[in-house]
Amino acid sequence: MTLTRMPAFRPSGAGVPVATPWHEALVRKVDGSSTGGAFSVLELTAAADWSRPPYVHHQLDECFYVVEGSFLATVETADAPLELSAGSVLFVPRGVLRSLRAMSSDSRLVLVTTPGCSPGTADLSAGIELVEPPHPPVPDSINIHRTRSPLS
Numbered sequence: 001m002t003l004t005r006m007p008a009f010r011p012s013g014a015g016v017p018v019a020t021p022w023h024e025a026l027v028r029k030v031d032g033s034s035t036g037g038a039f040s041v042l043e044l045t046a047a048a049d050w051s052r053p054p055y056v057h058h059q060l061d062e063c064f065y066v067v068e069g070s071f072l073a074t075v076e077t078a079d080a081p082l083e084l085s086a087g088s089v090l091f092v093p094r095g096v097l098r099s100l101r102a103m104s105s106d107s108r109l110v111l112v113t114t115p116g117c118s119p120g121t122a123d124l125s126a127g128i129e130l131v132e133p134p135h136p137p138v139p140d141s142i143n144i145h146r147t148r149s150p151l152s
Contacts, residue, residue, distance in 0.1 A: 008034035018042060021130060022052050032116025040116040044109050046071075046102035054099045054131040057092075060113045064090045064100070069107025074099045084109075097131060 008030045015027030030041040046069070054074070064073070064084065071084040076097035083103075084090055092098045 005036040005038075006034050015043060021055075021128060022050075024050060024052075026111075028117070029110075030116075035116045037116050039112055039114045042111040042113070043067075044111055046107045046109075048102055048105040048107075050107075051101035052099055054097055056097050056129040056131060057094050058129060059094060060115070060117075061091070061093045062098075063112040063114075064092075065110045065112070067108045067110060069105070070103040071107055071109065072101045072103050 010029045015029045016031070018026045018028050020026055025045040027043050028040060029043055030039075032038070032040050064071070066084045066086050066088045068086050070086070073082045073084055073090055075082065075090070075092055082090060
């Protein structure tokens with residue numbers, strides 16, 4: 001199979017809706033079939049209460065460029081949450097835990113993923129590991145009552 005590169009144009013407001021585990025307003029603007037598989041460009045529009053809980057992409061690098069509004073990002077390699085306002089950019093390589101939350105209504109960002117996804121890949125769920133937040137430690141008073149089953 002030969003991968004080719006070709007010009008791609010989408011007018012404002014146009015694009016292909018993309019399914020994700022977060023049921024968000026994500027639209028593919030340029031897919032990997034136009035870029036020879038090099039990258040994809042998507043646009044995310046988020047309300048103030050939108051968030052992506054902690055997750056790891058195992059197959060994609062993500063680069064977030066905030067167009068309007070603001071987001072709060074957590075990245076496992078950063079010492080503190082990162083405040084992203086219009087004009088901010090954040091690159092997160094595959095394999096790194098991250099989360100993202102909108103901080104204002106009608107926030108919008110451009111997401112560039114590499115490698116690019118083909119139109120046949122209708123969702124970005126492939127290679128995503130949703131990570132549960134750590135559970136609080138169990139108090140010792142409860143642990144003492146746990147015993148091994150005689151059958152284990």
